[in-house]
Amino acid sequence: MQPATQAWWFAAGRLVGTVAVGLGLGWLVGSVWGGLACALALHLGWVLAQLFRLEWWLRHRSFADPPDVGGVWGEIVAQIVRLHRRKRFHKQRFVQLMRQLQRSTAALPSGVVILNAQREIVWFNRTAGELLDLRRTADLGMRIEHLLREPQFIRYLAGGDYSNSVVIRPPAGEDAYLSLQVAPYGDGQLLLLVSDVSRQMRLEAVRRDFVSNASHELRSPLTVISGYLETLGQDPALDDELRGPVAEMQRQAERMTGMIRDLLELSRLEESDAASGGASIDVPAMLALLRKDVLARPIRPRDVRVRIDSVAQLIGDEPEIHSAFSNLVDNAAKYTPPEGSIEMRWWVDEDGGHFAVSDTGMGIPKEHIPRLTERFYRVDAGRSRGTGGSGLGLAIVKHVLQRHGARLEVQSELGSGSTFTCHFPPERVSAAQAVSAATA
Ligand code: ADP
Numbered sequence: 260m261q262p263a264t265q266a267w268w269f270a271a272g273r274l275v276g277t278v279a280v281g282l283g284l285g286w287l288v289g290s291v292w293g294g295l296a297c298a299l300a301l302h303l304g305w306v307l308a309q310l311f312r313l314e315w316w317l318r319h320r321s322f323a324d325p326p327d328v329g330g331v332w333g334e335i336v337a338q339i340v341r342l343h344r345r346k347r348f349h350k351q352r353f354v355q356l357m358r359q360l361q362r363s364t365a366a367l368p369s370g371v372v373i374l375n376a377q378r379e380i381v382w383f384n385r386t387a388g389e390l391l392d393l394r395r396t397a398d399l400g401m402r403i404e405h406l407l408r409e410p411q412f413i414r415y416l417a418g419g420d421y422s423n424s425v426v427i428r429p430p431a432g433e434d435a436y437l438s439l440q441v442a443p444y445g446d447g448q449l450l451l452l453v454s455d456v457s458r459q460m461r462l463e464a465v466r467r468d469f470v471s472n473a474s475h476e477l478r479s480p481l482t483v484i485s486g487y488l489e490t491l492g493q494d495p496a497l498d499d500e501l502r503g504p505v506a507e508m509q510r511q512a513e514r515m516t517g518m519i520r521d522l523l524e525l526s527r528l529e530e531s532d533a534a535s536g537g538a539s540i541d542v543p544a545m546l547a548l549l550r551k552d553v554l555a556r557p558i559r560p561r562d563v564r565v566r567i568d569s570v571a572q573l574i575g576d577e578p579e580i581h582s583a584f585s586n587l588v589d590n591a592a593k594y595t596p597p598e599g600s601i602e603m604r605w606w607v608d609e610d611g612g613h614f615a616v617s618d619t620g621m622g623i624p625k626e627h628i629p630r631l632t633e634r635f636y637r638v639d640a641g642r643s644r645g646t647g648g649s650g651l652g653l654a655i656v657k658h659v660l661q662r663h664g665a666r667l668e669v670q671s672e673l674g675s676g677s678t679f680t681c682h683f684p685p686e687r688v689s690a691a692q693a694v695s696a697a698t699a
Pocket of ligand 1: 586590591594618620621622623631636637638639648649650651652653654677
């Protein structure tokens with residue numbers, strides 16, 4: 260039999276015994292009910308005394324020294340002691356885990372800040388405190404926007420798209436840069452990861468300056484070389500045998516000039532990530548000019564069409580947009596044979612404005628598509644060299660689109676053609692007004 264069951268039987272036996280003794284004594288003194296009442300009262304008094312000891316023990320939380328009571332009361336005390344030990348064990352494990360967690364996050368080279376759904380600081384590690392100049396006493400419970408007032412960060416936090424990080428200048432620190440990335444979790448809480456990217460930013464600036472200075476320095480001697488080659492090429496006294504090599508030198512010098520021009524443009528675009536200008540651009544007029552440029556090429560696809568599905572204007576920086584669109588149209592013209600065709604299309608829908616250039620050219624193998632916008636990336640160096648490409652055109656397109664909050668989509672089928680589409684957000688489109696398809 261279980262000790263608890265035994266104790267209950269014993270308690271029941273004691274009650275029956277008390278009742279029997281009360282009845283017996285009452286019968287002896289001539290009052291059976293009086294005897295019973297006295298016996299029950301004594302029993303109740305004893306129960307109350309046990310209850311009092313139990314309550315006193317619980318109130319004083321002296322779990323190490325439980326009262327020495329037997330029977331059912333002893334069983335209850337034993338259960339309470341067992342529960343208390345189990346609770347203490349779990350609490351100790353939890354505290355240990357919390358300490359380990361705190362130590363490991365404190366040792367992280369990145370800063371970590373926990374924000375609640377109201378964007379208030381709940382906790383931060385030592386690195387975050389140092390990088391963001393946060394003080395445990397004053398800043399816990401403060402809204403993060405009140406402490407980090409950088410407009411870029413405020414916009415990023417409000418935007419809700421946390422797939423990328425944002426780089427800001429820290430509140431204290433002149434020549435420093437911090438990268439901040441938010442990771443949402445739980446019920447609206449946010450984990451803010453902070454890392455010091457000053458070194459990378461400085462190296463990046465050095466690289467940009469180097470490319471820009473080298474391009475500037477190369478431009479002048481190259482202009483001189485090109486000038487002399489042109490004069491030489493036009494000289495009637497030039498030996499016929501030398502005409503071919505001089506013409507090739509001229510072509511290569513032109514290619515280098517194009518590369519330097521593109522490198523300078525890239526450096527300029529990379530100088531800031533800030534959103535580009537807010538002028539209204541007449542896209543149909545721009546596309547008509549681009550079509551004319553293609554038609555003026557000595558070798559070009561037979562059919563060059565422009566399809567305007569909206570008269571809505573694009574808001575942005577006109578020279579930058581022209582450069583991006585003309586790079587895409589140039590590529591379509593370069594990589595499409597004379598019997599092929601090109602179509603430029605501009606349309607607007609609820610997702611924003613879209614500009615697409617489709618061609619029926621050679622197409623691009625799938626595995627190259629994700630890397631096309633990398634600097635100097637060419638699907639096939641031979642095909643690009645033959646067309647005088649620098650490998651920088653799509654890098655320029657990507658940067659221009661980024662500065663306009665837009666993205667580039669590439670669809671291509673090897674051997675049957677490609678479509679490059681620029682997707683602009685709705686705020687980059689003014690007075691969207693669809694018209695029926697017009698083909699130039
Ligand atoms: P490039 O100046 O060499 O054309 P880009 O950056 O403009 O450099 O393009 C990168 C590469 O992508 C090109 O070398 C070419 O192989 C490929 N490419 C770009 N546009 C097209 C297109 N419309 N059709 C086929 N291949 C293309």
